[in-house]
């Protein structure tokens with residue numbers, strides 16, 4: 407049996423409890439969020455040594471910086487003295503200085519100075535260093551993994567780094583020019599299942615199905631723990647596309663990286679991303695970023711970002727909120743997934759894939 411055959415074997419949606427139970431959400435912080443690759447930020451935010459961005463994954467405060475050798479590093483955002491938070495937001499520092507007792511750390515995480523510590527019993531400056539976290543640069547997109555034994559992204563998403571270049575030859579030069587924040591009033595799994603199936607597209611997304619893609623050409627193929635969406639562009643595209651930019655400029659594609667990030671390329675090509683940050687069992691803030699070549703201003707990018715927010719995203723937000731309410735009904739029983747071995751538009755094999763990866767994570771298995 408092919409690894410992907412199990413995603414088209416008859417099965418039902420997951421039990422409502424996994425979308426509703428706060429103690430299951432607490433367990434997921436360890437089993438899923440702290441054990442998978444999560445987005446930290448874009449390399450263009452760390453142009454110079456000392457530049458940093460801070461953020462939170464699985465309830466853990468973290469910051470990513472560029473050190474004096476140009477290396478990108480991520481540390482827990484906690485002082486090794488008595489645990490005060492080190493930095494906030496984003497900015498640039500020559501040294502990381504703790505606001506509490508002014509211990510300072512070099513950009514490689516090693517302790518620089520601790521005031522009044524010379525000769526004090528039990529104090530050895532050489533053994534004090536911030537706790538570092540695995541970081542990967544994926545075409546300028548920085549991902550972190552709190553699991554020190556995590557497998558590299560190229561193993562989990564095999565070939566995707568190269569396939570992305572086929573679709574977007576200039577991906578390493580893309581920079582964010584717009585960011586939009588949203589809140590899904592649902593469990594994060596409801597949000598990413600909805601993102602990854604297009605069975606609902608014709609029914610719900612009129613703008614996307616008429617003005618962006620040709621729905622009947624839509625396929626979604628699992629590649630490792632990536633779901634690769636692909637469709638031809640609509641003949642009634644509502645904005646201009648640059649056919650010279652890539653052999654795939656007239657296609658829509660997206661690369662969902664299990665569990666909480668997706669690269670999406672609208673015909674054009676217009677690169678944009680989804681980053682979901684689960685906050686509680688029933689609430690999932692997420693942000694979308696929109697990119698252009700070298701960060702140049704682009705009316706097309708802003709136009710598509712606006713249309714996307716007002717149509718597809720707004721429509722999906724209503725869907726996932728309704729599903730979350732429905733799951734809580736005592737009348738709900740999980741229904742059968744609609745599974746097509748051709749993995750086309752009207753198939754929920756991707757919901758089955760997410761279910762499989764989720765269950766493996768919760769059971770501590772590796773796929």
Ligand code: FES
Pocket residue numbers: 485486487488489490504505506507508509
């Ligand atoms: S907690 Fe940071 S210097 Fe004391």
Ligand SMILES: [Fe+2]
Pocket residue numbers: 600601606607611718722
């Ligand atoms: Fe949708």
